[in-house]
Amino acid sequence: MENDGKTVLPRKVTEANFNKAVGKFRELLGEENVLLKNEQIAPYMKVMMPKPEAEFAPSAVISATTVEQVQEIVRVCNEFKIPIWTVSTGNNFGYGTAAPHHAGQVILDLKRMNKIIEVDPELCTALIEPGVTYQQLVDYLKEKGYKLWVDPPAPSAIVGPVGNTLDRGVGYTPYAEHFMVQCGMEVVLANGTVLRTGMGGVAGSNTWQVFKWGYGPYLDGIFTQSNYGIVTKMGLWLMPEPPVYKPFCIKFKNDDDVGELVDAFRPLSINNIIPNGVVLAGTLYEASATIRRSDYTTEKGATSKAIIQKIRDEHKIGAWNMYGALYGTAEQVAVNWKIVLDLVKRLGKGEIVTEKEAGDDPAFKYRADLMRGNMTMTEFGLYNWRGGGGSMWFAPVSQAKGSETLKQVNLATRILNKYGLDYVGEFIVTQRCMHHIIDVLYDRTDEEEMHRAHDCFAELLDEFEKAGYGVYRVNNVYMDRVAKAFGKAQQEINHTLKRALDPNGILAPGKSGIDINRPVS
Amino acid sequence: MDAKRRLLLKGITATAAVSTVAPQVVLADPIGRALVTLRETSAGDLVQKPIVAVAIESFKSSAFMQAIRTTQPAAEIILDGVDFPSLNELLTQKENNLVGIIDHANAAVLVQLSRHYNAKIHWLGQHAIYDHSTAHNIFKSGDSSSCHASLLEGLGACEASHAVREQGLNSSKISGKATEAHPQAWTGHLALALHDVGKGAANTPLVLNQPSQLISGSAVTFLIETC
Numbered sequence: 001m002e003n004d005g006k007t008v009l010p011r012k013v014t015e016a017n018f019n020k021a022v023g024k025f026r027e028l029l030g031e032e033n034v035l036l037k038n039e040q041i042a043p044y045m046k047v048m049m050p051k052p053e054a055e056f057a058p059s060a061v062i063s064a065t066t067v068e069q070v071q072e073i074v075r076v077c078n079e080f081k082i083p084i085w086t087v088s089t090g091n092n093f094g095y096g097t098a099a100p101h102h103a104g105q106v107i108l109d110l111k112r113m114n115k116i117i118e119v120d121p122e123l124c125t126a127l128i129e130p131g132v133t134y135q136q137l138v139d140y141l142k143e144k145g146y147k148l149w150v151d152p153p154a155p156s157a158i159v160g161p162v163g164n165t166l167d168r169g170v171g172y173t174p175y176a177e178h179f180m181v182q183c184g185m186e187v188v189l190a191n192g193t194v195l196r197t198g199m200g201g202v203a204g205s206n207t208w209q210v211f212k213w214g215y216g217p218y219l220d221g222i223f224t225q226s227n228y229g230i231v232t233k234m235g236l237w238l239m240p241e242p243p244v245y246k247p248f249c250i251k252f253k254n255d256d257d258v259g260e261l262v263d264a265f266r267p268l269s270i271n272n273i274i275p276n277g278v279v280l281a282g283t284l285y286e287a288s289a290t291i292r293r294s295d296y297t298t299e300k301g302a303t304s305k306a307i308i309q310k311i312r313d314e315h316k317i318g319a320w321n322m323y324g325a326l327y328g329t330a331e332q333v334a335v336n337w338k339i340v341l342d343l344v345k346r347l348g349k350g351e352i353v354t355e356k357e358a359g360d361d362p363a364f365k366y367r368a369d370l371m372r373g374n375m376t377m378t379e380f381g382l383y384n385w386r387g388g389g390g391s392m393w394f395a396p397v398s399q400a401k402g403s404e405t406l407k408q409v410n411l412a413t414r415i416l417n418k419y420g421l422d423y424v425g426e427f428i429v430t431q432r433c434m435h436h437i438i439d440v441l442y443d444r445t446d447e448e449e450m451h452r453a454h455d456c457f458a459e460l461l462d463e464f465e466k467a468g469y470g471v472y473r474v475n476n477v478y479m480d481r482v483a484k485a486f487g488k489a490q491q492e493i494n495h496t497l498k499r500a501l502d503p504n505g506i507l508a509p510g511k512s513g514i515d516i517n518r519p520v521s
Numbered sequence: 522m523d524a525k526r527r528l529l530l531k532g533i534t535a536t537a538a539v540s541t542v543a544p545q546v547v548l549a550d551p552i553g554r555a556l557v558t559l560r561e562t563s564a565g566d567l568v569q570k571p572i573v574a575v576a577i578e579s580f581k582s583s584a585f586m587q588a589i590r591t592t593q594p595a596a597e598i599i600l601d602g603v604d605f606p607s608l609n610e611l612l613t614q615k616e617n618n619l620v621g622i623i624d625h626a627n628a629a630v631l632v633q634l635s636r637h638y639n640a641k642i643h644w645l646g647q648h649a650i651y652d653h654s655t656a657h658n659i660f661k662s663g664d665s666s667s668c669h670a671s672l673l674e675g676l677g678a679c680e681a682s683h684a685v686r687e688q689g690l691n692s693s694k695i696s697g698k699a700t701e702a703h704p705q706a707w708t709g710h711l712a713l714a715l716h717d718v719g720k721g722a723a724n725t726p727l728v729l730n731q732p733s734q735l736i737s738g739s740a741v742t743f744l745i746e747t748c
Contacts, residue, residue, distance in 0.1 A: 032639075035639075039642055039746070042635075042642035042660060043632055043635040043636035043640065044636060045660065046645065089633075090633070111636075157605060158605070158630070158633055158634075158637075294737060298651060298652075298738070377605045377626075378603065380626035380627075380629055380630060381626055382626075383624075383625040384624050384626045387624070387739025388625070388739050389647045389658070389739075389741070443656075444647060444658055445647050445648060445649040445657060445739070446656050
């Protein structure tokens with residue numbers, strides 16, 4: 001008997017049926033790819049959310065290597081009504097990591113489906129499996145001598161393009177909007193059918209990775225942030241390495257400068273003068289690369305304005321630190337750099353720091369690496385700011401307008417400080433909108449603080465919703481809550497699609513608030 | 522990773538025998554009893570694999586590391602910043618038991634790599650350490666009373682008040698006020714307990730010969746079996 005009395009069974013699944021399913025998984029995947037022991041499952045249970053790990057405990061972890069195995073897995077899951085929560089690399093830090101929406105799901109880990117199927121150096125396209133990491137892709141490009149860049153999100157090396165794109169993540173190069181540069185998917189549906197989207201449906205097509213739209217309804221979007229299928233291959237576009245790359249930072253002294261800054265630089269983003277995902281990093285976000293809160297205070301509660309100012313002064317950090325980069329030929333970069341300099345001159349504020357002036361400043365190096373797609377783990381320093389292992393990304397979308405920026409920063413800071421937590425935030429500007437990314441950092445070893453962080457996040461959602469803002473992504477604890485914010489009509493169509501594509505509800509129940517066993521409310 | 526560290530990792534197998542010499546049994550005190558209990562109940566799949574001690578720079582002189590050094594680990598790795606290359610190399614070395622004390626940034630990477638390489642996490646302790654109190658969020662596998670008991674016994678010998686919350690499939694919560702002695706000796710006791718998991722042999726009593734560096738803020742302890 002595999003169940004040692006501690007295994008969490010899936011909802012409405014008997015122990016006998018669960019064990020039968022496990023037996024079939026073992027037959028299909030081999031003993032070593034079906035994990036049931038606590039110490040094997042433990043690496044999937046470390047969460048940063050403000051709930052006990054037990055609330056996300058998986059029933060088992062399985063891993064597949066082929067599309068055919070994935071097809072057979074969904075067949076077994078349908079037979080025994082076993083829910084499966086699929087992860088590619090499972091490194092969705094601050095958005096749920098590898099944990100399922102709720103306890104009692106079998107995690108399907110696709111880390112071993114890690115083939116780089118094709119890279120076309122002329123068309124700058126790639127076709128990869130879900131387990132491929134950015135590091136792996138970079139190593140491959142280097143080995144082949146292809147002058148192509150990737151666009152990783154901040155955890156870079158250890159995460160993968162498929163998982164990040166499917167969660168509609170963003171990066172920092174001109175290819176920052178990952179779903180915009182995705183092209184073609186292969187998806188195993190809940191009934192075992194293998195669907196190739198876009199041009200992938202045409203027999204013998206060689207345009208699957210170059211033309212996104214195909215014919216008829218565009219389907220790729222419904223497989224992002226959803227539970228309608230298991231993506232087993234994905235195409236993406238790679239950025240040709242530019243002849244010249246010029247990263248820069250502009251530091252602004254005052255909290256209120258962010259509004260003016262956004263209004264001034266928005267035209268440069270929309271007009272592709274500064275083509276990358278420009279970042280506006282607040283003081284504490286910037287400081288976390290090198291500083292711990294305990295270096296300044298061990299008192300609980302929000303960090304005081306006086307301490308934040310001291311950090312700015314001692315480490316030469318701005319209230320807002322804008323990172324952007326120019327890409328192109330030497331001539332193009334020279335012209336665009338003059339436009340940037342002239343703009344800063346007209347503004348009459350802001351200290352420009354170039355790569356040369358930054359020297360070995362780790363914060364600058366970190367951002368310069370990100371904006372050219374280099375691997376860097378510096379952002380993990382955020383987890384040492386307060387310590388304690390608690391982290392949730394609160395990520396409302398904002399118009400790229402100064403007035404909106406200030407409104408969001410002030411609202412978020414007020415709520416976070418009320419709960420004794422810090423505003424550790426940045427904006428990623430992608431032309432007309434901004435992803436406002438706030439890391440709600442708290443100490444999970446302190447139960448009282450964990451409750452506070454939970455309530456704080458709920459209030460952030462409530463108050464931002466009242467002001468007309470929605471988040472673009474959220475961790476498991478709040479998925480149902482956020483789905484409601486997007487209205488009943490969206491919830492109902494999502495559930496209608498779910499019932500049609502996955503009538504037994506075996507694929508990741510609860511993802512993005514979609515669960516056919518729970519009615520829309 | 523520097524050449525010295527690589528050399529240490531490659532030398533693990535050769536020096537493993539040194540670390541598994543059975544020290545003397547200690548039963549006279551509650552901590553000793555807890556450690557014996559730990560050995561008896563947490564064997565699981567852990568066998569006498571070489572121990573690799575891991576710490577971040579600021580914890581390298583802690584009581585935890587002093588204690589683990591008395592067991593003569595096969596190798597000692599000090600991480601440099603968020604040290605993905607070193608952690609990655611550690612996880613790819615098969616058949617080791619990694620025992621260590623690190624920060625949360627490296628812990629996030631370590632757990633991810635454990636998942637990637639199918640390593641087994643037997644203990645993951647998240648600790649908040651203040652002047653007069655400590656708090657602990659513990660995840661462990663195998664027998665639920667062993668390492669937990671050792672930690673509690675260790676805390677019981679120190680002066681700070683403590684709160685311990687156990688995570689996992691069965692949760693529990695314990696708090697108390699401790700009584701005496703070295704403020705962070707509990708980290709040394711915990712290190713020895715983690716070293717001894719799965720070993721039938723007796724343990725080395727905790728001896729802290731030199732002043733140890735006190736940890737302030739947060740730390741993560743672990744026992745991970747690479748496979």
